[in-house]
Structures are given as structure tokens and as C-alpha cells.
Amino acid sequence: DGGITQSPKYLFRKEGQNVTLSCEQNLNHDAMYWYRQDPGQGLRLIYYSQIVNDFQKGDIAEGYSVSREKKESFPLTVTSAQKNPTAFYLCASSNLKRELKDTQYFGPGTRLTVL
């Protein structure tokens, strides 16, 4: 089955700790994205990557870091510098070689709670 997986589904972290969220896709998509979802605010873009070893900041990159060492993987690290990290995090990917290259496909999400 092709798709996007995110792990873990639920994550708890103590204040001051860094935590890494996993995102893997086997769709052979070029681009990958990380979003943060808060109630009533829709999706906000954190980081995105269109090619291996390259990524760009989105609208709310402060306190987050990413890497894109492999095409299939785009992990997100939530650092202790992120002031309000409790949220639902969504990973997505898209195939830039298709006509509908903007169409994004989403993983199931990771809910991060800071205790």
C-alpha cells in the first residue's frame, strides 16, 4: 500500500525537551510539508522541502527544525524554543511532476502534548 505514515500518533513531552516527529512516504513524491493545526486556526505551514537536502521555512518555522536526507523521509524536531508546542502536527507530500502538482496528500497526524 502506498501512503504517508506518521509516528507516533500521540506524544507527550516535558517542558524543555526536544522531540522529533517522524514522517515517511512511499509514494515517490518530491515535495513534503509539515503543518501545525490548532482549533479554529486551520493549518499553518511550518517547513517544506521540494528536493532532497533542501528545505524552506513556512509561516511559523520558529522553534522547529527539519532535515531531508532521503526522499522518503522528512522528520520534524520541535525544540525547547517553541513557546507553545502542544498541537496536532500533520505531514503531507505532493508529486511535482504531475499537472496537479499542488495536490497534497496527508498522513494521519501526531498529537503532541507538552506536560
Place this chain on the structure above:
Amino acid sequence: GEDVEQSLFLSVREGDSSVINCTYTDSSSTYLYWYKQEPGAGLQLLTYIFSNMDMKQDQRLTVLLNKKDKHLSLRIADTQTGDSAIYFCAEANGFGNEKLTFGTGTRLTIIP
């Protein structure tokens, strides 16, 4: 910059039609999308419309686009309990940066 707006809540009786509205500001939008999110899950692509179209129908779903007013709507015919979800509209601005701008989402509640 781009801005996409939606009402936060909509309640509809089972069997009636649901109409979810969206307004956007970027006149250079090429594609507009509708996504569905069920509780605790990721977003599922429902349908899309190209900016040179006025309407697109796909089974129970009808998308209407008024480009002059920058208004997009999603009509769900014969609404069922399984349609309860949050619905997001999103626009692609066509500059090739492959980013989508999402609305705030509309939570659709079905009344039995």
C-alpha cells in the same frame, strides 16, 4: 498575501443538502481544493476545481466557483451522518511554489 476564509460551524439535518462556503483573496489561484478531516485523522482530498471552471460535480458533491467574487462552495447532497467532519478549502496560487493556503475549516454537524 493570500487569505482564505470559512465559517467555523454548520449544522444540517440528515437527508438535507449541506453548503459550505469559502472566500479567497488571491486572484491568481489556479486550483482550488476541498479536503475532509474526520476526528483525530489527517486530511482527505475530496475534490478540486480548476480556476477556469464554474462548476464540477462528483456524485453527491458539487463545487461552484465564482471567480469574480472569489467565492467557492461545496454542496453535499443527501447529507449522511458519515459526512460529519471538518471541511477545508485550499487554494494554490499558481506561482509554482507548490504551496497551498488553507481556510480555517468548517465543522459540519449532522442533526438526526
